[in-house]
Amino acid sequence: MHPVIKLVAQRIALGILLLFAASILIFAGTMMLPGDVAQQILGQSATPESLANLRAELGLNDPPVTRYFQWLGGFLQGDLGTALTNGRDIADSVGTRLKNTLFLAFWAAVISVPLAITLGLVAVRYKNRWPDKLISAVTLTTISIPEFMIGYILIFVLAIQLPAWINAAEFLGDPMQQWLLSNFRFSSVALINDSMSLIDKIKSITIPIMVLTLVVLAHMMRMTRAAILNVMQSAYIETAELKGMAMLKIIRKHAFPNAIAPIVNVVMINMAYLVVGVVVVEVVFAYPGMGQYLVDHVSKRDVPVVQACGLIFAAVYIGLNLIADVVSILANPRLRHPK
Amino acid sequence: MKNDLKHLTGEVAAGNMTRREFVARAAALGVTAAVANSMLAKQAQADGHATPVAGGTFRMGVQGGESTNTQDPATWASDVPIAIGQLWGETLVEVEADGSLTGLVAESWEGSADASTWTFKIRENCMFSNGNAVTAEDVMQTMERHSNEDSKSGALGIMKGIKAMSVDGMNFVVELETGNADLPYLMADYHLMIQPGGGMDDPAAAIGTGAYVMEDFEPGVRATATRRDDYWGGDQTQTAHYDRVEVIVLNDATARTAALQSGQVDTINRVEPKIAKLLDRAPTLSVQNVSGRGHYVFIAHIDTAPFDNNDLRLALKYAMNRQEMVDKILQGYGGVGNDMPINAAYPLFDDTIPQREFSLEKAAEHYKKSGHDGSPIILRTADGAFPGAVDAAALFQQSCQAAGIPLEVKREPNDGYWSEVWNVQPFCCSYWGGRPVQDQMYATAYLSTADWNDTRWKRDEFDAMLLEARAELDEAKRKEIYSKMGRMLREEGGLILPMFNDFIDAVSNDVLGFEGDPNGPQMNWYAFKKTWKAA
Numbered sequence: 001m002h003p004v005i006k007l008v009a010q011r012i013a014l015g016i017l018l019l020f021a022a023s024i025l026i027f028a029g030t031m032m033l034p035g036d037v038a039q040q041i042l043g044q045s046a047t048p049e050s051l052a053n054l055r056a057e058l059g060l061n062d063p064p065v066t067r068y069f070q071w072l073g074g075f076l077q078g079d080l081g082t083a084l085t086n087g088r089d090i091a092d093s094v095g096t097r098l099k100n101t102l103f104l105a106f107w108a109a110v111i112s113v114p115l116a117i118t119l120g121l122v123a124v125r126y127k128n129r130w131p132d133k134l135i136s137a138v139t140l141t142t143i144s145i146p147e148f149m150i151g152y153i154l155i156f157v158l159a160i161q162l163p164a165w166i167n168a169a170e171f172l173g174d175p176m177q178q179w180l181l182s183n184f185r186f187s188s189v190a191l192i193n194d195s196m197s198l199i200d201k202i203k204s205i206t207i208p209i210m211v212l213t214l215v216v217l218a219h220m221m222r223m224t225r226a227a228i229l230n231v232m233q234s235a236y237i238e239t240a241e242l243k244g245m246a247m248l249k250i251i252r253k254h255a256f257p258n259a260i261a262p263i264v265n266v267v268m269i270n271m272a273y274l275v276v277g278v279v280v281v282e283v284v285f286a287y288p289g290m291g292q293y294l295v296d297h298v299s300k301r302d303v304p305v306v307q308a309c310g311l312i313f314a315a316v317y318i319g320l321n322l323i324a325d326v327v328s329i330l331a332n333p334r335l336r337h338p339k
Numbered sequence: 340m341k342n343d344l345k346h347l348t349g350e351v352a353a354g355n356m357t358r359r360e361f362v363a364r365a366a367a368l369g370v371t372a373a374v375a376n377s378m379l380a381k382q383a384q385a386d387g388h389a390t391p392v393a394g395g396t397f398r399m400g401v402q403g404g405e406s407t408n409t410q411d412p413a414t415w416a417s418d419v420p421i422a423i424g425q426l427w428g429e430t431l432v433e434v435e436a437d438g439s440l441t442g443l444v445a446e447s448w449e450g451s452a453d454a455s456t457w458t459f460k461i462r463e464n465c466m467f468s469n470g471n472a473v474t475a476e477d478v479m480q481t482m483e484r485h486s487n488e489d490s491k492s493g494a495l496g497i498m499k500g501i502k503a504m505s506v507d508g509m510n511f512v513v514e515l516e517t518g519n520a521d522l523p524y525l526m527a528d529y530h531l532m533i534q535p536g537g538g539m540d541d542p543a544a545a546i547g548t549g550a551y552v553m554e555d556f557e558p559g560v561r562a563t564a565t566r567r568d569d570y571w572g573g574d575q576t577q578t579a580h581y582d583r584v585e586v587i588v589l590n591d592a593t594a595r596t597a598a599l600q601s602g603q604v605d606t607i608n609r610v611e612p613k614i615a616k617l618l619d620r621a622p623t624l625s626v627q628n629v630s631g632r633g634h635y636v637f638i639a640h641i642d643t644a645p646f647d648n649n650d651l652r653l654a655l656k657y658a659m660n661r662q663e664m665v666d667k668i669l670q671g672y673g674g675v676g677n678d679m680p681i682n683a684a685y686p687l688f689d690d691t692i693p694q695r696e697f698s699l700e701k702a703a704e705h706y707k708k709s710g711h712d713g714s715p716i717i718l719r720t721a722d723g724a725f726p727g728a729v730d731a732a733a734l735f736q737q738s739c740q741a742a743g744i745p746l747e748v749k750r751e752p753n754d755g756y757w758s759e760v761w762n763v764q765p766f767c768c769s770y771w772g773g774r775p776v777q778d779q780m781y782a783t784a785y786l787s788t789a790d791w792n793d794t795r796w797k798r799d800e801f802d803a804m805l806l807e808a809r810a811e812l813d814e815a816k817r818k819e820i821y822s823k824m825g826r827m828l829r830e831e832g833g834l835i836l837p838m839f840n841d842f843i844d845a846v847s848n849d850v851l852g853f854e855g856d857p858n859g860p861q862m863n864w865y866a867f868k869k870t871w872k873a874a
Binding site for chain 1 (some may be wrong): 416494588597601791
């Protein structure tokens with residue numbers, strides 16, 4: 001068997017074991033939180049009678065182990081069950097939320113990954129000169145500011161102040177002002193739903209995409225820069241230079257292919273972050289993604305939903321890591337054709 | 340600039356300036372024509388010669404929604420489900436801003452002489468959105484669902500005094516164990532939405548008698564509803580003027596204000612006191628605050644040491660700098676409390692009860708008299724207890740320290756606060772939303788048998804007075820009893836009540852007809868029905 005296929009098979013088997021372990025951890029974790037789902041649903045208005053009634057209705061009086069295996073049995077048959085809190089079908093609700101999360105992550109990745117790698121290459125080309133320093137300074141600044149702060153700043157500038165500035169800029173003339181107002185309309189609330197066209201959807205998430213791009217840019221850019229610089233120390237690069245090859249061509253043809261493995265790793269980590277770690281951005285922009293959905297259900301101790309979300313997140317991490325490893329192997333002839 | 344504009348709109352109203360001149364002058368101040376026109380419309384409304392306009396979409400940005408919310412009225416506990424529920428559902432009656440009652444599903448109601456039997460006459464022309472007419476049977480089944488033994492309804496507590504219910508043609512009859520002159524007020528509770536068949540089969544179907552029908556409901560994200568043609572209250576020129584209402588869940592305070600400022604929503608609830616004055620300076624919107632019955636409290640269990648000593652409780656009460664709390668925690672958007680859960684927003688309030696003043700000397704004196712051993716008194720708080728609760732606890736600690744009282748603040752996580760700390764730990768921060776009438780407020784938390792008696796206030800004498808007032812139809816006598824009860828609680832209770840908080844909403848100038856309602860934010864969640872947009 002080809003070593004890559006063997007590795008993928010091994011990793012998938014291990015991944016399934018890991019998911020199983022994760023489900024036990026998540027279940028145990030939600031059990032350890034104070035209060036149960038009945039108390040959380042009724043909140044301050046709970047009375048002992050209404051609590052007892054709700055517990056009986058939700059089947060909370062069974063021992064935890066029984067409940068875990070009931071859940072696992074359903075899950076193995078592809079039944080995610082219904083949410084304890086509102087009785088909705090979990091597969092349906094998670095499906096919509098996951099779609100939204102992937103939509104935002106996809107567009108953020110489409111913009112940030114090529115941008116980060118290009119900036120990394122430019123930084124290497126102009127190493128220690130002003131373009132390199134400017135790129136590093138800007139990206140390190142944006143990664144150092146908390147993401148909600150970047151979000152608020154962009155909302156303030158683009159969604160609130162920009163229309164006011166355009167209104168005040170009378171020298172542009174009325175048609176120009178109207179055109180700018182209708183085409184540069186940034187929305188501070190990133191609500192999307194199925195009835196919207198693709199363009200409308202992207203328009204409504206413009207600011208969140210900018211925020212996420214600014215947040216993940218530095219990590220990938222710095223790693224690209226470091227990995228390529230590392231390769232640039234090699235003897236064969238010196239040879240290429242002595243041959244008289246152009247600098248950009250050396251980077252592109254000789255240095256970059258050898259730096260792919262570390263770059264892909266950091267790109268995958270950031271993509272995983274874009275899927276599982278953006279709850280703060282979701283809250284700031286009221287975006288209906290997985291993060292807010294998970295947090296709401298954790299705070300209500302709605303175990304089946306927490307399990308479903310937790311497993312999806314874990315699967316995303318495991319899957320992206322697997323892709324990173326496979327790409328590293330394929331990018332390296334020595335690993336691709338082991339002796 | 341805003342004052343200049345206000346002056347200009349006044350000039351137009353007085354006839355000293357034409358609309359065209361106004362728009363030109365406003366433009367000179369950097370205001371667009373659209374904003375200028377909406378300011379004029381606002382002024383016209385203020386002058387009282389505006390008629391409601393039918394049509395448009397009303398978009399509300401609301402705090403307090405989760406993806407775990409449902410459309411079952413029995414489970415509602417936060418603002419978003421309540422806001423959405425008012426769109427499709429109606430209770431028997433509603434409480435108006437002036438404290439009077441108006442019939443919704445009930446056309447009229449009448450109590451027996453001893454207030455122990457109440458008859459509600461159901462409207463003949465009132466239809467559910469599924470096309471069926473409302474019957475007294477539906478009403479009774481609704482009440483049964485919220486009061487029977489397996490109910491998990493938040494209204495279970497207020498349904499306790501009901502002995503029997505029956506139907507007589509279009510009349511719904513309630514018999515009580517003891518007389519209660521305020522029973523119709525209890526029927527305005529937002530849980531008690533009248534549903535077909537009482538909602539027994541499908542409690543979350545969102546079918547009711549409201550002016551709107553649900554179009555889309557994504558828990559924790561948004562809900563939309565469209566106007567019904569067959570609403571009993573009349574057509575769109577008469578009531579519920581909008582074609583469509585959208586409720587958008589905006590839990591983050593900054594996201595809420597940004598959405599309003601950028602015109603993505605028409606109104607928001609829960610403006611943070613610390614930014615309310617700044618926000619009000621924006622020319623396209625106004626901040627609307629109204630003093631309500633909700634209050635922020637520090638509650639001690641009077642059956643647990645050291646709070647079982649009334650001198651210690653008085654020491655804590657005197658050490659509370661109420662004005663400072665209102666100024667710093669509410670930024671002036673509220674009023675000082677008097678250690679009783681009742682204020683002037685309640686009917687039958689006695690304003691001759693003396694206000695408790697901040698006095699370090701009296702606090703020290705009572706503390707000394709209490710003979711407390713000087714061990715730390717632990718006050719538990721959390722951000723979620725009420726907005727600013729952690730800061731309020733720190734301020735209280737400082738004034739206690741000045742009086743020589745060793746108060747120690749322990750910060751608890753928000754998560755689990757209502758199940759693990761409130762009503763469990765002997766001294767903590769909390770809040771109450773207030774109730775429409777005194778009887779309901781006292782019965783909810785100060786009756787010996789109340790489930791939510793969070794100060795463990797158990798006095799037979801007090802209970803007897805509450806029942807006596809409840810059945811008393813002579814208002815002067817009732818007022819006197821309530822006054823006595825308030826004074827008793829103020830003197831001996833475990834309730835330290837420094838402040839009543841305002842409801843602070845912000846509303847776009849495009850929205851006309853918005854007025855504060857002490858019963859709740861967003862005109863007690865009837866803003867969608869009572870406001871309209873300028874044409």
